Amino acid sequence: MSQTVPLTKESYEALQEDLKRLIKEERPKVIQDIAEARAHGDLSENAEYDAAKNRQGFIEGRILELGDKLARAYVVDLSNLKPDKVVFGATVTVYDTATEEELTYKIVGEDEADIKQCKISCTSPVGKALIGHKLDDSVRVSVPAGVKEYEIIEIRYE
Structure with missing residues (x-):
């Protein structure tokens, strides 16, 4: 998608904050959760591990989505x-x-x-x-x- 995205200043700033929060808080937390779940042993029947990996996929997808949207953003003054x-x-x-x-x-x-x-x-x-x-x-x-x-x-x- 290369189409520009019109945003108000408030929305642009909110998306930036959301991206920053995902990168600085959510991503490290889910990595830690994966490591802890992995330490519990057998991954084939580890629900905590599966849940953390699913959450990681969601977070990484959202980071990519927000990064793309902000890169294409046009802030309307x-x-x-x-x-x-x-x-x-x-x-x-x-x-x-x-x-x-x-x-x-x-x-x-x-x-x-x-x-x-x-x-x-x-x-x-x-x-x-x-x-x-x-x-x-x-x-x-x-x-x-x-x-x-x-x-x-x-x-x-x-």
Whole structure:
């Protein structure tokens, strides 16, 4: 994968911290766990050894994944953006014309998406539909429940 990955500064820093933790804490711990399990003797019936080796595989895979993602990362600087158009990193407040509710979403990368925190992926149906639109635009979004219509009432970059 050579495609760049857009990230907010916060997400980039969180991924760096996660990678550092895996390398400095988790990797040495699992190596120690493997050594201790190996000391118990017969590896063919050693559940502790198997569990530690599986954990090591997961950790090493995650280290590779994070390293690759950080190498391809493009950190979006939100401080220079004008709040006139929805782009990656925008916090957008919309008015749902059917329910008459105001909803606020932050458009983030796939790793950051968390609907409980109102963070939606730039590749989600709502995220894709909002990107490129301006204040006061009406946006129609196809979602699993049908078609939603939103009016963009606020765009900000935090």
